[in-house]
Amino acid sequence: MLTSLIVRTVRFSMRHAYLVIAAWLLLAIVSGFYVARHFAINTDIGALINTSPEWNARSKAIDDAFPQRSDSTLAVVEAPAAEFAGRAASELAARLATDKQSFRTVSQPGSGEFFERNGLLFASTDDVVKLTGKLRDARPLLNRLSRDPSLGGLASLLSVTLQLPLQTGQVQLGDMSKLMSSSADTLDKVLAGQPAAMSWRTLVDPDTKARSFVQVQPVLDYSALEAGAASSEKIRQTAVDLRLNERYGATVNLTGSQPLADEEFGSVREGAIPNAIGTLLAVLVILWLAVRSRRMVLAVFITLIVGLVITGAAGLLMVGALNMISVAFAVLFIGIGVDFGIQFGVRYREERHLYGELEPALLAAARSIAMPLTLAAAATAASFFSFLPTAYRGVSELGQIAGVGILFVAFPSSICLLPALITVFKPRGEPAAPGFRWLAPVDTFTSRHRNPLLIGTLVLVIAGLPMLTHLHFDFNALDLKDPHTESMRTLLRLADSPEAGVNDVRMLSSSLPAAQAEAAKLRALPQVGRVMTLDNFVPDDQPAKRTAIADAAAHLDTVLDQPRAQPMSDGARVSNLKLAAGQLENAAADHPGPGAAEAQHLATALRKLAQSDAATRDRAERAISLPLQIALVQLRTALNPQPTITVDTLPPDIVSQWLTHDGRALIEISPRVAPGTNPNDTEMLRAFSKAVLRAAPDVVGGPISILHSANVIVHAFIQAAVLALVSITILLWLALRRFGDVLRTLVPLLVSAAVTLEISELIGLRLNFANIIALPLLLGVGVAFKIYYVMAWRAGQTKLLQSSLTQAVILSAGTTAVAFGSLWLSHHPGTSSMGKLLALSLLCTLIGAVFFQPVLMGKPRKAARKARARRDRMQDQRHTPE
Numbered sequence: 001m002l003t004s005l006i007v008r009t010v011r012f013s014m015r016h017a018y019l020v021i022a023a024w025l026l027l028a029i030v031s032g033f034y035v036a037r038h039f040a041i042n043t044d045i046g047a048l049i050n051t052s053p054e055w056n057a058r059s060k061a062i063d064d065a066f067p068q069r070s071d072s073t074l075a076v077v078e079a080p081a082a083e084f085a086g087r088a089a090s091e092l093a094a095r096l097a098t099d100k101q102s103f104r105t106v107s108q109p110g111s112g113e114f115f116e117r118n119g120l121l122f123a124s125t126d127d128v129v130k131l132t133g134k135l136r137d138a139r140p141l142l143n144r145l146s147r148d149p150s151l152g153g154l155a156s157l158l159s160v161t162l163q164l165p166l167q168t169g170q171v172q173l174g175d176m177s178k179l180m181s182s183s184a185d186t187l188d189k190v191l192a193g194q195p196a197a198m199s200w201r202t203l204v205d206p207d208t209k210a211r212s213f214v215q216v217q218p219v220l221d222y223s224a225l226e227a228g229a230a231s232s233e234k235i236r237q238t239a240v241d242l243r244l245n246e247r248y249g250a251t252v253n254l255t256g257s258q259p260l261a262d263e264e265f266g267s268v269r270e271g272a273i274p275n276a277i278g279t280l281l282a283v284l285v286i287l288w289l290a291v292r293s294r295r296m297v298l299a300v301f302i303t304l305i306v307g308l309v310i311t312g313a314a315g316l317l318m319v320g321a322l323n324m325i326s327v328a329f330a331v332l333f334i335g336i337g338v339d340f341g342i343q344f345g346v347r348y349r350e351e352r353h354l355y356g357e358l359e360p361a362l363l364a365a366a367r368s369i370a371m372p373l374t375l376a377a378a379a380t381a382a383s384f385f386s387f388l389p390t391a392y393r394g395v396s397e398l399g400q401i402a403g404v405g406i407l408f409v410a411f412p413s414s415i416c417l418l419p420a421l422i423t424v425f426k427p428r429g430e431p432a433a434p435g436f437r438w439l440a441p442v443d444t445f446t447s448r449h450r451n452p453l454l455i456g457t458l459v460l461v462i463a464g465l466p467m468l469t470h471l472h473f474d475f476n477a478l479d480l481k482d483p484h485t486e487s488m489r490t491l492l493r494l495a496d497s498p499e500a501g502v503n504d505v506r507m508l509s510s511s512l513p514a515a516q517a518e519a520a521k522l523r524a525l526p527q528v529g530r531v532m533t534l535d536n537f538v539p540d541d542q543p544a545k546r547t548a549i550a551d552a553a554a555h556l557d558t559v560l561d562q563p564r565a566q567p568m569s570d571g572a573r574v575s576n577l578k579l580a581a582g583q584l585e586n587a588a589a590d591h592p593g594p595g596a597a598e599a600q601h602l603a604t605a606l607r608k609l610a611q612s613d614a615a616t617r618d619r620a621e622r623a624i625s626l627p628l629q630i631a632l633v634q635l636r637t638a639l640n641p642q643p644t645i646t647v648d649t650l651p652p653d654i655v656s657q658w659l660t661h662d663g664r665a666l667i668e669i670s671p672r673v674a675p676g677t678n679p680n681d682t683e684m685l686r687a688f689s690k691a692v693l694r695a696a697p698d699v700v701g702g703p704i705s706i707l708h709s710a711n712v713i714v715h716a717f718i719q720a721a722v723l724a725l726v727s728i729t730i731l732l733w734l735a736l737r738r739f740g741d742v743l744r745t746l747v748p749l750l751v752s753a754a755v756t757l758e759i760s761e762l763i764g765l766r767l768n769f770a771n772i773i774a775l776p777l778l779l780g781v782g783v784a785f786k787i788y789y790v791m792a793w794r795a796g797q798t799k800l801l802q803s804s805l806t807q808a809v810i811l812s813a814g815t816t817a818v819a820f821g822s823l824w825l826s827h828h829p830g831t832s833s834m835g836k837l838l839a840l841s842l843l844c845t846l847i848g849a850v851f852f853q854p855v856l857m858g859k860p861r862k863a864a865r866k867a868r869a870r871r872d873r874m875q876d877q878r879h880t881p882e
Contacts, residue, residue: 031313048394081197089212121539132552174594195249299421311405325394335816376784381407386723390716475710480830515665529672534658752848770830785849
């Protein structure tokens, strides 16, 4: 009945070819207009997984309570000196805060007015006492620098210090080594024409980083592929408008959740057009190898494009907007849709060689391909529809679109539009039957040695099964991102900086006291490196620290507030430089040992600078003097902290980051990273996540959310695999009515899947969020290939390797491999890994179908062989001349 229906459909398409073609083209044109007007991609990766209501509620509660923390962009401002980085970041933040249309919030983590004024209070009491003691001892030095914070003033200071204080032993040359070394290095860069600045803060605290941060919450456009690209460009342009690089030598690099997502989509798009063109040309070449006729190539290609456009419109109609996974339906449709065209086209070529005429050849092809093609389309669609009930929404929508496209577009077009096009184009006859005659010896070999080949293959596959116990799912999403993008390069540089916070996790507590209790419990975990609450912004032991700071301020206030000396002329500056150089040379000669090499180095730099032009000395002036002036202002501010700091007196912009209006408090937990280890190590993050969840089950975000998503995805694929196998088994049983034939279809499929995973483990190709999509494709493509061979075997066909079926299967797999290969060449690591696993799974599926399945099936049943022999005799008589 089914065969008769398909034959009648093909006959109708032949007799009314122009009408059929016009109807399909009209539908394609309407679909094209619909796609053009309604095409949309939702780039919100958070919408790809439907998690449990409880989990969603926890994440949503934090996002609603602290919206400024979600989808953030971190601008990392780096400069030759910490003073310049801080000044540039402050100017950038101030300008961005005025653009309310592009940015919801703007803040400076760990800096800003509050921290500049109260920063000393956050150091330990011992460190504050030591630092303030050094400042008191350095009063004479600070006095001269504050009076004349210039290059000439520094030279004068060196000249004075290197005379009486050095000679009398009040100052040791080694005590000045850091100052001399830093000054010399800065001047060397100036003389070499490089960006330079001397960080005076680094002289006091060598761990000071020459970077500062601006955190913004951009206004996002999810209708664009890169939702935050416009706001990121605003940040970059603002930095250019402020001339931060020209004035401070500052660079601004962006990272954070939003730039990482944007650049991920950008790297997916990079090279997409050349890859698409290359893929298209390769598909056309393989089509020609399959059908050996330009007219046939054109017919199959038109069928493929028409089906792709209609499927695209149907997909948008069903889901509204594509997501970052369902957009791959095009690759699936091309890979599987072209298989139907090749199968029909090669079968037509075979029948055309036998019958000679076009019409009987098309009808005979329809009769012979009807059952295999229908069953393959139904089984392939079933494998995709198996994802519909899963929680992995991204793949669920992909399965919905691909399943509908295969079953209701690709299959009907192959038995309706394609025959009509062949009828109109009238390709020439076939002088020879298609097939690979050169594989005849392999056919003979496999037939003679069937049992050893079958046993050997199964032994190898079973021996490799223990490797599957070592399969791991790489849940670290950072491993899938392009390490060469700006956001990833910046993030990797910030591995030691808490401001990056990529692996931080969070929880919402009912109150600040409750948050403090939870924090104390979490700090006791060995896997936890830092726990932050609002309470961390209230310094401890404030009275002792304030006493030390006040004592230093009493000694230094008059020094830091004194009027500045008049700028000296360039001639006076040159004289000071030469004098200081001579004093340094004498000191190096008279006091060998610590500091002598640094003194000689600085003397050489000062002499070169004195001999340079005035413009070079002006640049050196800016490199030495401006950071010094900024540092002196910051020191004066830090020595006058605000009165006692409590939670109630904290700035509102800090409080709003950690405490809601109704009193709920945020807790932020960071993993402990051992020195020299990778902060994104998967096993370390897994252990951290498990330990934190045991102590506080309500924690979300960071690696905990990613691990949860990984569990949801793995469960979705297991669920889908079971549903697919059950549905395909039922479908095969209804069609084949023999349990043995069902096994002959499924066993090669399962063997191919096992070998794919075994080889993946062997070559170190780990499963991840991206490449796991290869598994449903393996089912979809693999079951179609297996069905073709089982149906041919049931029809009594022998010598399968040299048959037209094998030619069709191999060339069909070639077109699919080309589509998958284009993914392999992607600049995006996740997409590239997807292409690798897809190519591997396709290779294993092809080998399983072409070589293993004929060996497994053996000789056709006796009745099938007799029916095949009768058919061959009738065809021979038809071609025998009278």
